[in-house]
Amino acid sequence: MEKIKVISPATSANLGPGYDIFGLALSEPYDTITLSRSGGGISISVKGEGANKIPTDVDKNTAGVVVREIIKDFNIKEGVKIEIEKGIRPGSGLGSSAASSAGAAFAMNELFNLNLSKLELVKYASLGESISAGFPHADNVAPAIYGGFTMVVNYNPLEVLHIPVDFEVVVALPDIEVSTKKAREILPDSISLRSMVNNVGKACGMIYSLFKKDVELFGRCMMGDSVVEPYRSQLIPGYLEVKEKIKDLVYGITISGSGPGVIIIPKEGKISRIKEVLDEVWACPVYHTKVGTGIQILERN
Numbered sequence: 001m002e003k004i005k006v007i008s009p010a011t012s013a014n015l016g017p018g019y020d021i022f023g024l025a026l027s028e029p030y031d032t033i034t035l036s037r038s039g040g041g042i043s044i045s046v047k048g049e050g051a052n053k054i055p056t057d058v059d060k061n062t063a064g065v066v067v068r069e070i071i072k073d074f075n076i077k078e079g080v081k082i083e084i085e086k087g088i089r090p091g092s093g094l095g096s097s098a099a100s101s102a103g104a105a106f107a108m109n110e111l112f113n114l115n116l117s118k119l120e121l122v123k124y125a126s127l128g129e130s131i132s133a134g135f136p137h138a139d140n141v142a143p144a145i146y147g148g149f150t151m152v153v154n155y156n157p158l159e160v161l162h163i164p165v166d167f168e169v170v171v172a173l174p175d176i177e178v179s180t181k182k183a184r185e186i187l188p189d190s191i192s193l194r195s196m197v198n199n200v201g202k203a204c205g206m207i208y209s210l211f212k213k214d215v216e217l218f219g220r221c222m223m224g225d226s227v228v229e230p231y232r233s234q235l236i237p238g239y240l241e242v243k244e245k246i247k248d249l250v251y252g253i254t255i256s257g258s259g260p261g262v263i264i265i266p267k268e269g270k271i272s273r274i275k276e277v278l279d280e281v282w283a284c285p286v287y288h289t290k291v292g293t294g295i296q297i298l299e300r301n
């Protein structure tokens with residue numbers, strides 16, 4: 001194989017109480033990533049949403065870092081041309097940086113027949129997250145690779161659990177820039193025992209709800225985070241207003257990843273009213289989508 005083209009989806013990390021643990025793959029938006037074997041070295045081109053804000057330097061681009069590390073570890077003698085078409089705006093809270101790193105890891109595995117497991121792909125992909133977030137958090141790259149709902153239950157050694165799920169979500173992307181690095185820096189180093197008990201309880205409720213297919217329980221527990229949302233909501237003007245205005249139209253709403261994206265679990269028949277509220281407050285892009293199945297191959301030749 002000389003060339004492979006994949007689509008790598010947006011993901012929503014944390015989902016309220018599952019900070020750095022829970023993640024959900026979305027069906028859209030997504031990045032399209034093409035890797036081709038080339039004579040030597042690594043080259044990167046980026047076009048699409050927010051391309052002007054994304055470095056093409058191998059050591060600063062999340063896909064570049066992943067390709068560089070795989071080439072080194074597998075002693076690959078060829079070069080790789082990376083073409084990224086961004087469908088996910090960077091700094092969105094929708095796993096824009098993760099979509100590129102996960103897509104690159106997945107495509108390298110196919111292009112060079114490396115036979116890496118999904119867990120190994122997550123390990124490589126999370127190296128890309130180190131440069132965008134300052135920490136190799138895997139809660140966006142895991143759902144991009146596995147699809148559905150994922151839990152990073154341990155970081156060292158890495159352990160990822162996966163539950164395939166299928167429900168509708170609405171994602172709003174206000175025109176506000178929040179960098180993951182900054183949104184991590186404002187969080188406290190320690191929390192009270194009471195907050196810990198609250199968040200663990202809500203996280204347990206969410207996992208149980210997936211086995212019971214109880215989307216109401218999922219959304220209600222997702223809104224129960226008492227640790228992260230109180231800090232990060234300050235970085236997203238309009239968030240608390242939207243939350244109050246749509247509370248009767250949704251099963252749940254929370255900040256997606258580090259924001260400013262917001263993930264909403266809508267009640268049946270309420271989508272158009274939800275969109276009206278989002279339009280009144282933010283007049284921003286809104287995706288009515290559903291949980292996705294992760295990275296897909298578009299072409300290989």
Ligand SMILES: Nc1ncnc2c1ncn2[C@@H]1O[C@H](COP(=O)(O)OP(=O)(O)OP(=O)(O)O)[C@@H](O)[C@H]1O
Pocket residue numbers: 013053054055060061062063084089090091092093094095096097098100101131132133140178179180181256257258259
């Ligand atoms: N291929 C890439 N795609 C997107 N962002 C990239 C890429 N390579 C490097 N970056 C950098 O990563 C940063 C964006 O990552 P950040 O984690 O802040 O946003 P995000 O991935 O959309 O959000 P989140 O991780 O909260 O879901 C930007 O500074 C951007 O320049």
Ligand SMILES: N[C@@H](CCO)C(=O)O
Pocket residue numbers: 013014019020021093094095133137139140180183184256257258
């Ligand atoms: N868990 C990470 C996800 C970033 O998308 C954070 O919230 O900082």
